[in-house]
Amino acid sequence: MPLYSLVCVVTGWATGPYGDGAYLHIYYPFTNIPFLNIDNNIPYIIFEFLLPLGLYGLFFWLTGNVFKAFYQPRLFTGFGVKQLRNFYVANLAIPLPALLLSNVFAEADGIAFALVIVHGILGIFAYFMAVIFKQGLKLQNEQELFI
Amino acid sequence: MPIVVNLDVMLAKRKMQSKELAEKLGITPVNLSILKTGKAKGVRFDTLEAICKILDCQPGDILEYVEE
Numbered sequence: 466m467p468l469y470s471l472v473c474v475v476t477g478w479a480t481g482p483y484g485d486g487a488y489l490h491i492y493y494p495f496t497n498i499p500f501l502n503i504d505n506n507i508p509y510i511i512f513e514f515l516l517p518l519g520l521y522g523l524f525f526w527l528t529g530n531v532f533k534a535f536y537q538p539r540l541f542t543g544f545g546v547k548q549l550r551n552f553y554v555a556n557l558a559i560p561l562p563a564l565l566l567s568n569v570f571a572e573a574d575g576i577a578f579a580l581v582i583v584h585g586i587l588g589i590f591a592y593f594m595a596v597i598f599k600q601g602l603k604l605q606n607e608q609e610l611f612i
Numbered sequence: 613m614p615i616v617v618n619l620d621v622m623l624a625k626r627k628m629q630s631k632e633l634a635e636k637l638g639i640t641p642v643n644l645s646i647l648k649t650g651k652a653k654g655v656r657f658d659t660l661e662a663i664c665k666i667l668d669c670q671p672g673d674i675l676e677y678v679e680e
Contacts, residue, residue, distance in 0.1 A: 607653060610646065610651065610652050610653035610654070611652065611653055611654045611655075611656060612639060612643050612644075612646060612647045612652045612654075612655055612656065612659055
């Protein structure tokens with residue numbers, strides 16, 4: 466969805482302005498049925514539409530990787546530790562700077578600040594999980610050396 | 613580590629190959645290699661008992677303390 470929206474907004478394909486050009490429809494591909502309705506100005510499109518959409522694309526991709534780590538035949542693996550680390554780093558490091566950057570160019574609402582806090586809590590939880598996984602991996606490797 | 617594993621010596625005395633011992637012990641050749649090279653953190657009594665039984669020896673024939 467972020468990629469499709471980016472292509473539409475950049476190329477103008479499958480888009481149509483409305484409300485005297487103040488707003489923009491992004492249509493479903495090859496139709497005239499509106500899929501997304503957005504403001505038609507550059508700061509809004511970049512900081513309140515594409516940036517959150519792209520970051521949530523990244524968030525769900527990282528979440529998928531974390532779930533994948535839990536579905537491995539062995540629970541404690543280097544792969545799992547790496548995915549959890551990526552997840553907590555992204556949740557702790559990205560939302561606040563992204564919100565502050567957006568706030569410079571477009572007014573952020575209260576829900577955005579609440580989401581930053583939620584992602585922070587999620588990041589801390591993932592950090593604990595990553596530490597547990599790391600310790601588990603270490604103990605598992607040691608245990609394998611008992612023949 | 614001051615504990616030396618003399619499994620190679622016993623295998624040579626019994627004219628047995630590592631692979632055969634690993635099969636009889638029910639462990640992988642890689643794990644047996646870890647044990648032989650002294651990289652193992654410990655040996656389970658079950659494993660030691662099986663080794664002694666298969667090689668017809670005493671634990672002291674396999675494990676030796678050498679001061680560093």
